[in-house]
Amino acid sequence: xxxxxxxxxxxxxxxxxxxxxxxxxxxxxxxxxxxxxxxxxxxxxxxxxxxxxxxxxxxxxxxxxxxxxxxxxxxxxxxxxxxxxxxxxxxxxxxxxxxxxxxxxxxxxxxxxxxxxxxxxxxxxxxxxxxxxxxxxxxxxxxxxxxxxxxxxxxxxxxxxxxxxxxxxxxxxxxxxxxxxxxxxxxxxxxxxxxxxxxxxxxxxxxxxxxxxxxxxxxxxxxxxxxxxxxxxxxxxxxxxxxxxxxxxxxxxxxxxxxxxxxxxxxxxxxxxxxxxxxxxxxxxxxxxxxxxxxxxxxxxxxxxxxxxxxxxxxxxxxxxxxxxxxxxxxxxxxxxxxxxxxxxxxxxxxxxxxxxxxxxxxxxxxxxxxxxxxxxxxxxxxxxxxxxxxxxxxx
Amino acid sequence: xxxxxxxxxxxxxxxxxxxxxxxxxxxxxxxxxxxxxxxxxxxxxxxxxxxxxxxxxxxxxxxxxxxxxxxxxxxxxxxxxxxxxxxxxxxxxxxxxxxxxxxxxxxxxxxxxxxxxxxxxxxxxxxxxxxxxxxxxxxxxxxxxxxxxxxxxxxxxxxxxxxxxxxxxxxxxxxxxxxxxxxxxxxxxxxxxxxxxxxxxxxxxxxxxxxxxxxxxxxxxxxxxxxxxxxxxxxxxxxxxxxxxxxxxxxxxxxxxxxxxxxxxxxxxxxxxxxxxxxxxxxxxxxxxxxxxxxxxxxxxxxxxxxxxxxxxxxxxxxxxxxxxxxxxxxxxxxxxxxxxxxxxxxxxxxxxxxxxxxxxxxxxxxxxxxxxxxxxxxxxxxxxxxxxxxxxxxx
DNA sequence: CCCCTTTGTCCTGTGAGTGGAAAAAGTAGG
DNA sequence: CCTACTTTTTCCACTCACAGGACAAAGGGG
Numbered sequence: 128x129x130x131x132x133x134x135x136x137x138x139x140x141x142x143x144x145x146x147x148x149x150x151x152x153x154x155x156x157x158x159x160x161x162x163x164x165x166x167x168x169x170x171x172x173x174x175x176x177x178x179x180x181x182x183x184x185x186x187x188x189x190x191x192x193x194x195x196x197x198x199x200x201x202x203x204x205x206x207x208x209x210x211x212x213x214x215x216x217x218x219x220x221x222x223x224x225x226x227x228x229x230x231x232x233x234x235x236x237x238x239x240x241x242x243x244x245x246x247x248x249x250x251x252x253x254x255x256x257x258x259x260x261x262x263x264x265x266x267x268x269x270x271x272x273x274x275x276x277x278x279x280x281x282x283x284x285x286x287x288x289x290x291x292x293x294x295x296x297x298x299x300x301x302x303x304x305x306x307x308x309x310x311x312x313x314x315x316x317x318x319x320x321x322x323x324x325x326x327x328x329x330x331x332x333x334x335x336x337x338x339x340x341x342x343x344x345x346x347x348x349x350x351x352x353x354x355x356x357x358x359x360x361x362x363x364x365x366x367x368x369x370x371x372x373x374x375x376x377x378x379x380x381x382x383x384x385x386x387x388x389x390x391x392x393x394x395x396x397x398x399x400x401x402x403x404x405x406x407x408x409x410x411x412x413x414x415x416x417x418x419x420x421x422x423x424x425x426x427x428x429x430x431x432x433x434x435x436x437x438x439x440x441x442x443x444x445x446x447x448x449x450x451x452x453x454x455x456x457x458x459x460x461x462x463x464x465x466x467x468x469x470x471x472x473x474x475x476x477x478x479x480x481x482x483x484x485x486x487x488x489x490x491x492x493x494x495x496x497x498x499x500x501x502x503x504x505x506x507x508x509x510x511x512x513x514x515x516x517x518x519x520x521x522x523x
Numbered sequence: 524x525x526x527x528x529x530x531x532x533x534x535x536x537x538x539x540x541x542x543x544x545x546x547x548x549x550x551x552x553x554x555x556x557x558x559x560x561x562x563x564x565x566x567x568x569x570x571x572x573x574x575x576x577x578x579x580x581x582x583x584x585x586x587x588x589x590x591x592x593x594x595x596x597x598x599x600x601x602x603x604x605x606x607x608x609x610x611x612x613x614x615x616x617x618x619x620x621x622x623x624x625x626x627x628x629x630x631x632x633x634x635x636x637x638x639x640x641x642x643x644x645x646x647x648x649x650x651x652x653x654x655x656x657x658x659x660x661x662x663x664x665x666x667x668x669x670x671x672x673x674x675x676x677x678x679x680x681x682x683x684x685x686x687x688x689x690x691x692x693x694x695x696x697x698x699x700x701x702x703x704x705x706x707x708x709x710x711x712x713x714x715x716x717x718x719x720x721x722x723x724x725x726x727x728x729x730x731x732x733x734x735x736x737x738x739x740x741x742x743x744x745x746x747x748x749x750x751x752x753x754x755x756x757x758x759x760x761x762x763x764x765x766x767x768x769x770x771x772x773x774x775x776x777x778x779x780x781x782x783x784x785x786x787x788x789x790x791x792x793x794x795x796x797x798x799x800x801x802x803x804x805x806x807x808x809x810x811x812x813x814x815x816x817x818x819x820x821x822x823x824x825x826x827x828x829x830x831x832x833x834x835x836x837x838x839x840x841x842x843x844x845x846x847x848x849x850x851x852x853x854x855x856x857x858x859x860x861x862x863x864x865x866x867x868x869x870x871x872x873x874x875x876x877x878x879x880x881x882x883x884x885x886x887x888x889x890x891x892x893x894x895x896x897x898x899x900x901x902x903x904x905x906x907x908x909x910x911x912x913x914x915x916x917x918x919x
Numbered sequence: 920c921c922c923c924t925t926t927g928t929c930c931t932g933t934g935a936g937t938g939g940a941a942a943a944a945g946t947a948g949g
Numbered sequence: 950c951c952t953a954c955t956t957t958t959t960c961c962a963c964t965c966a967c968a969g970g971a972c973a974a975a976g977g978g979g
Contacts, residue, residue, distance in 0.1 A: 156957060165937050170958075193956025194944040275886055285886045333753055345852065349745050356854025357729055360886045367848040368882055371767065380882060449848070452763040456741065456849055458752025486764055486776060490671055490681045490756045552926060561968045566927070589925025590975040 133179035134523035139164065139172050144520040147182060147201045148225055149324070154188045154196035173199060181205075201225060206261070207515055208268035208305070210249055211314055211507030213467075214238055214288055214341035217245070219252040220508035221261045226324060226516065228505060230261040238273060241291035242300075250304055265307045267519050269511030270297060271314035273342065275360040281311035284359060287378065288342060310514045314338070315362055316353045317510030318500070319346025322463050324513045326501035331461040335453060336500070337364075338466035339446065341390045345453070364453070365389065369445045384449050388442030390421040390467050396438050397424045406434035425470040436474055443475045447482025454487045454495065465500030472499070529575035530919035535560065535568050540916040543578060543597045544621055545720070550584045550592035569595060577601075597621060602657070603911055604664035604701070606645055607710055607903030609863075610634055610684055610737035613641070615648040616904035617657045622720060622912065624901060626657040634669060637687035638696075646700055661703045663915050665907030666693060667710035669738065671756040677707035680755060683774065684738060706910045710734070711758055712749045713906030714896070715742025718859050720909045722897035727857040731849060732896070733760075734862035735842065737786045741849070760849065761785065765841045780845050784838030786817040786863050792834050793820045802830035821866040832870055839871040843878025850883045850891065861896030868895070 135141040139162070146161055147153060159169050176182045177199070185198040201224035211218040215238075220231040232252050236245060256262065274286025281298025283289060302309040319336035322328045328336070328348070336346035343365040347354040355361050365385035366378050373382025386392060397419040401409040408427040413419050427435035450462060462483070464476060480497050500506055531537040535558070542557055543549060555565050572578045573595070581594040597620035605624075607614040611634075616627040628648050632641060652658060670682025677694025679685060698705040715732035718724045724732070724744070732742035739761040743750040751757050761781035762774050769778025782788060793815040797805040804823040809815050823831035846858060858879075860872060876893050883891075896902055 154957085166958075167938080167960085168936055171936090190945060191956065192946065193954085194946090194958075196957055287884075333750075347852075349750060354729075354745060356887075357856035357891075358854060358886055358889070360851075360884065361854035362852065363854070363884060363887065364848075364852050366884055367851050368844065378884060448764065452760075452845070452848060453852055455756075455763050456743075456758065456760050456852070458754060458757035458759070460753040488683075488756065488759060488762050488774060490754055491752075491759065493754070495753075550926085562927075563929085563969080564967055567967090586976060587925065588977070589923080590927080590977095592926055 133181050135181070135520060136175065136523065137172075138522055139168075140176055141521050143172060143176065144181065144201070145517075147199070148516055148520065151225055152185050152188075152198045152200035154198050156191075156196050157188075158199075204263075205266050206264065207512040208253055208256075208262075208265045208307075209508030209511035209515075210253075210268065211271045211317060211504075211511055212236075212238060212245060212249070212273060213314065213507075214273050217249060217252065218504060218508050219249060219256065220505070220512070221256045221265075222509070222512040224266075224516065226509055226512045228509065230256045230259060231505065231508065232256065233504065238289045239291070242295040242297065246297075246301065246304070253305070265305055267308045267310075267515035268301060268305055269317065269514035269516075270301060270309060270311045271317040271507050271511050272297065272311065273314050273340075273344075275358070275363065276311050276313050276355075277359050278312060278355050281309065283311075308515065308518060310518050312353075312511075312514055313344065313346075313355075313359070313362070314507055315344035315346045316355065317346075317508075317514060318465055318506045319348050319353060319463070319510065320513045321502055321506035321508070321510030322465070322500050323348060323351075323510075325509050326506060327463055327498050328461055331459075333457075333459050334461035334463065335450075335457060335459045336463040336465060337446070337450060339389060339464065340466040343385050343389050343446070343466075347457070364449060367449050367452075369449050384445060388445050393421045393424050393438060393442060394419050397421075397427075397435070400434050400438070406432050408432035409435060421467060422470060425472070428471065428474055439471050439474045440478045443471075443478025444482050446475075447479040448486065450479060450497075451483045451486035454483055454491050458491045459495070462495065462497045463500050464497065465503075465506060529577055531577070531916060532571065532919065533568075534918055535564075536572055537917050539568060539572060540577065540597070541913075543595070544912055544916065547621055548581050548594045548596035550594050552587075552592050553584075600659075601662050602660065603908040604649055604658075604661045604703075605904030605907035605911075606649075606664060607667045607713065607900075607907055608632075608634060608641060608645070608669060609710065609903075610669050613645060613648065614900060614904050615645060615652065616901070616908070617652045617661075618905070618908040620662075620912065622905055622908045624905065626652045626655060627901065627904065628652065629900065634685045635687070638691040638693065642697065642700070649701070661701055663704045663706075663911035664697060664701055665713065665910035665912075666697060666705060666707045667713040667903050667907050668693065668707065669710050669736075669740075671754070671759065672707050672709050672751075673755050674708060674751050677705065679707075704911065704914060706914050708749075708907075708910055709740065709742075709751075709755070709758070710903055711740035711742045712751065713742075713910060714861055714902045715744050715749060715859070715906065716909045717898055717902035717904070717906030718861070718896050719744060719747075719906075721905055722902060723859055723894050724857055727855075729853075729855050730857035730859060731846075731853060731855045732859040732861060733842070733846060735785060735860065736862040739781050739785050739842070739862075743853070760845060763845050763848075765845050780841060784841050789817045789820050789834060789838060790815050793817075793823075793831070796830050796834070802828050804828035805831060817863060818866060821868070824867065824870055835867050835870045836874045839867075839874025840878050842871075843875035844882065846875060846893075847879045847882035850879055850887050854887050855891070858891065858893045859896050860893065861899075861902060 185200040187195045188198045205224035207222045209220045217236045218233050221229045274289050283292045297311045298309050315338045332351050345362040345364045366383045368382045369384040370382035374386040376383035376386035401413040412423045424435045581596040583591045584594045601620035603618045605616045613632045614629050617625045670685050679688045693707045694705050711734045728747050741758040741760045762779045764778045765780040766778035770782040772779035772782035796802050797809040808819045820831045
């Protein structure tokens with residue numbers, strides 16, 4: 128199938144496309160209720176969109192008391208690719224233009240193998256999804272990488288955990304390989320966009336999305352838009368000092384949040400606890416697997432292991448302390464906690480909440496929900512699809 | 524003189540008014556270079572603005588090689604009132620529509636006397652400025668208060684250092700008394716707007732403006748717009764924990780930045796040092812005045828007093844620590860330090876810089892200027908004038 | 920005094936957009 | 950089945966914003 132390269136011709140069309148993306152199939156009349164255009168103008172723009180084949184007719188809607196209306200919807204053949212590159216695994220998913228996931232693959236991977244090897248794997252995964260009949264091609268792709276990105280160009284800059292990626296033209300290279308438009312962003316920003324589109328943050332204009340995985344990052348949404356900072360490194364909270372003169376961190380400083388709590392730090396702490404025989408549960412897991420990960424700590428905590436629970440509490444408390452500062456500064460309407468360690472669940476959440484509510488002023492925390500992300504591992508890929516759809520659904 | 528109540532009729536007119544405000548008198552041709560409108564359209568809108576008397580003709584401009592153009596400028600009779608209410612003093616200034624200060628009064632005051640008493644004083648100061656021939660009336664007024672504000676309504680909310688102000692309808696009350704439109708905002712936000720309009724931040728879209736006065740606050744500018752947060756308390760960084768288990772703070776927590784460094788804390792520390800005879804300089808000043816303030820510490824430091832310099836260094840270091848975290852999080856393009864204690868000057872700035880550059884990642888700090896504000900005590904009133912002019916120069 | 924450049928005004932054509940009228944397609948009730 | 954009332958959709962005439970060319974006005978330089 129020939130891919131659609133059409134783009135909306137004006138802001139009205141872009142607006143309509145986004146409404147259809149976020150609200151699903153809709154009648155002209157319902158669209159009219161939302162856009163403040165005259166019926167005639169609306170009809171004209173819809174007709175033009177139908178001509179571009181970006182939207183198609185979709186049968187009759189239920190009656191609202193009078194004549195039944197003709198529904199229209201985004202072309203169901205449109206396909207977006209969402210790629211979420213983590214430190215140790217990749218998620219690749221195919222969505223339709225309404226950002227519903229049609230297929231999703233997760234595979235282990237190591238970013239440190241460099242962009243060439245990683246994208247080889249990603250392209251293979253995309254080909255696999257295509258081969259399974261979910262898509263005949265892609266109309267656009269969103270890519271998340273675990274480090275700062277110079278957003279307009281789609282190029283990682285000075286990514287600490289991704290040696291070999293600095294300056295690699297991700298956007299251009301993938302656009303070539305996939306033959307479609309590509310946008311690149313920090314994985315945390317994509318998680319925030321995912322939760323904004325389909326998760327807990329649907330109605331909140333200003334919120335923070337803290338992702339605790341191998342590292343720690345924070346997506347910042349201001350007025351419904353992701354804020355990326357001057358050099359694209361906004362939200363890089365892993366290296367905020369959480370413990371004065373604390374543990375040495377890979378970045379050269381001491382006491383960074385990431386050095387005290389993150390997937391990697393947690394695994395290290397668990398290993399130590401197991402070796403020192405502080406926890407039978409962890410020790411037996413170490414013996415069984417030969418290694419320990421954050422997931423083991425989660426499992427041990429779920430089994431009631433006191434040491435594991437303490438580790439999570441301690442880490443949650445550190446994280447909460449940093450978040451408390453950010454809440455005072457940013458005064459968000461919502462804080463979302465997500466990432467690999469959400470398996471730690473409510474123990475972690477409780478520790479974070481305690482610390483934030485204790486340390487921030489009532490005006491900022493009075494009506495501040497702190498919640499776990501709703502989407503889990505799909506937040507990133509949904510966010511990626513949303514990123515590229517925002518690009519496609521903007522005036523050419 | 525009758526006050527102008529006209530407002531721009533559309534976005535084009537608003538745009539033109541702002542260009543004239545920020546760029547001073549301009550010819551139609553020069554305006555045309557900046558706004559991307561056809562000459563005819565531009566002429567129409569300018570004519571309409573001339574009709575409203577918001578702008579007036581202003582003679583001929585120099586030739587650019589051909590026919591000389593007729594300049595236009597904002598009506599020089601327009602008068603804006605800028606009010607900056609601090610914890611212990613008020614600044615009131617009159618500006619023209621180009622936000623140039625025509626007259627400026629500063630008086631000591633105590634916010635804790637409550638809004639009624641304070642506004643009585645402010646109105647008297649405004650009357651004094653008017654009586655001196657600077658204005659026959661005001662076309663608008665901007666008010667800064669030292670606490671969080673529910674911005675749309677212009678009402679302070681839960682201000683810690685302003686008991687009695689909570690819920691007081693500042694905007695409405697003053698609008699009545701002055702007979703002109705009024706906008707109210709946090710004093711720190713106004714300082715940021717001031718530095719953005721006429722100070723060091725003219726060209727930077729994303730920056731932080733840290734004001735260290737009686738308390739500590741931070742103005743946040745995102746994409747050229749002040750960010751106020753969900754409840755209007757964004758930038759309230761005085762109660763971020765800077766010292767674990769540190770000094771008790773009035774807010775009920777321990778180790779808040781404000782408890783360790785601010786005008787009030789500095790005065791307390793100086794008093795203690797003087798009483799313990801750690802510093803002859805401070806002791807003699809205490810004897811002379813019966814009390815000590817941040818200004819005394821500044822003077823002592825300037826005179827080379829080691830204890831005073833240490834106090835400033837210590838405080839700057841604490842502040843720098845908190846700012847370092849904010850820089851990692853927000854990745855601004857500039858950090859401006861301002862407020863009453865800028866008298867502490869480069870000793871303070873050096874301490875802050877050292878800490879920030881040491882603790883934040885290179886990508887965020889690599890090209891990050893940290894500078895003192897340019898405008899000193901006029902930043903607040905200029906920002907206040909700018910606030911109301913933004914309001915007046917927006918489509919009705 | 921002539922030619923070139925810039926500025927400002929006038930005028931007309933085009934296209935966007937509005938809002939009313941009427942047709943089309945329903946539902947509900949008798 | 951017919952009628953009255955809704956809602957949706959199309960059609961059309963009218964307004965208005967705006968662009969852009971032609972032209973006049975004003976100045977500089979040779």
